[in-house]
Amino acid sequence: MRFDTLAVHGGERVPGPEGSVVFPIFQGTVFTSEPGESYHDIKYHRLNSTPSQTYLHDKLAALEGAQAAVATSSGMAAVTTILHTLLGKGDHLLVGDVLYGGTHDFVTGHAERLGWEYTVIDPHDPSSWAVRDNTKAVLVETITNPMMRVGRLREVVAFAREHGLVSVVDNTFASPVNFRPVVAGFDLVFNSATKYLNGHSDVVAGAVAGSAELVEKVRHTQNLYGGSLDPHAGYLLARSLKTLGVRVRQQNANALALATFLAESPKIAGVNHPGLATHPDHEHARELLSGFGGMLSFRLAGGVAAAEEFMAALTLPAVAPSLGGVETLITRPAVTSHAGMSPEDRVAVGITDDLIRLSVGIEDVEDLLGDFAQALDKM
Template sequence: MSASYSRFETLAVHAGEPRPTHGGSIVFPIFQGTVYETPPEGGVDYLRYSNTPTQTYVHDKLAALEGAEAALATASGMAAISTALHSVASAGDHVIVAGTLYGGTHVFLTEHAPHLGWNVDFVDAADPAAWEAALRPETKAIYTESISNPLVRVPDLAGIAAFAARHGLSSIIDNTFPTPVNFRPHQIGFDLVCHSATKTLNGHSDIVAGVITGSADRIAKAHACLKLYGGSLDPHAGFLLARGLKTLALRVRQQNANALAIARFLEGHRAIAEVAYPGLESHPDHARAAELFDGFGPVLCFRPAAGLDAAEKLLKALELPYVAPSLGGVETLITRPAITSHAGMSPEARSAEGIEDDLVRLAVGIEATEDLVDDFKNALDSI
């Protein structure tokens, strides 16, 4: 594509699309085959190797949207995260982890990583002195989330990227919450960017997928790991992911607006004790988020003033949100992380991170803003 057509909305529709198209089809077809004829120059095109036509098409589109040299689609978000970490860490290596994480990632790093011979230290994502104190000669990487799940804190991301570069570490970031519409971590120096593409990148709650983006050399190393662990993306899921990416900017902007409106409404309601959303001026990381991001994403969390009982009543009283985990779809979802996304953590570990039983996480969809706010108003008035 011509360099003059570099705006995000145009890239989302046209990046990776072949011209002329296959057989005249404007929609890129699904190449369902697992194996392909060996080309004269040798090599193997094979589904598990993530190099079949549908897979490479999706890779090109994803790389363009994150502003990366290369991308690799995987069978899930956890496949992306674990593959990225495997590509930089070996037995005896040390990984620094900044901030609170998605429950699955936390369990992987605390319960599975030790079996791989990795040493992991969790540090305060906003305290550079803690990062320096955690350094060891065997430290190879630092890992963080753009916006933490579920507490929506925003680490000192520019500082983390600079710290990694200064000490020769690989910097890895999970950018699922903001998406590249709101934030592109490679622009501030992150080496590898991961997503659960199950979420907003796809946007329709109908596939499981992941993605890693980075330099060609780094993605080649991740690709070598993925081939052996087998977490390649199915062609039909790749087709659906590409479809979702074309409307990503439109969906995310509506979600940004919805989340901010609901957060402001809840912040002013007597039945709500606290609300966390980076778009609120009251959020401790608001200034940092406003500097880094073009929007604040679809996720907020809050705690009712009357505790767990009120949280459970609210979930039952709401009409529009589905009570379900996940995020990023066109529909609004609401859940208590303690019994869903972070249920794999011990109660003590959750409490230490601030993930109390009455914490509610809301992932807004693209419904009319006014209808969502009215639904919360009616539900809160009824309990």
């Protein structure tokens, strides 16, 4: 099945319980057990094994082209559970040099306390990748936040296989509409499902997908840490997955139109979007991705004061963190998503105080362009 058909029908129970077309919420916490059931197979919310949860897991796996998937209580629960599964005391991790702020803070702030070692690598430069005897995994992002860089992901997969590492990728900014990491060879993919997978700014969730063996190990770790997803949130997420392709393709088109418009303005100092021919990763991103995503970042000539003035002049975007929803959101990463990084670390990866990040929604593109034009006219 093609993606939009898969989004509607993948993982569905036909017929559903009591003949239902829409899979219901199983709120109950008590289920009968079967003789010989292992601990992790008992039906219980924390064990991620109730009917509502396994239904969602099957749907997520279908969209990712993976053998299995498991939902988590947040995107951070997804990545931290993966790392706790793959790494033990004395193990070494290779990690991309630009990460979501929460992931960056977790690795840099807790690895040493947990007995892990890590090396920061440039995902664009294979010559910077080196393994040790204790290296277990490599973690990168598909499209980085907030500079929209796209690393040499095929090379990362090949490198991991050559050296026996588990390859892990955060696909939140791309979503499986624009890139399916497991199909491309990654061992594990995770998403902050709060963002594009849900897409309606009303659920906090995460998702992990990959081989049945690895996902089962991740689930067992999660079962002990307790980062399971509530059945009501899972119901909303499964509902939203059915429109994922329709939403993301509109966001792709709107973001590229806005990036092109901003790049042509003399009042804009620079635009970061992989769909622009001027972007440093445009050529290989075009080969790798099915779409360039709904995210972009830019800087105005005039610094922080100009950035704040411009954001205040817009009428459609909400000034708010997070991303991936049907509504357009605008924020300064230095004071929101990446506020936990030191100013020096932020500047080193291009996250200046005046950088603006835009999550483009599904509004009519002409309305968005008109709003950005009137705001620029006031500058």
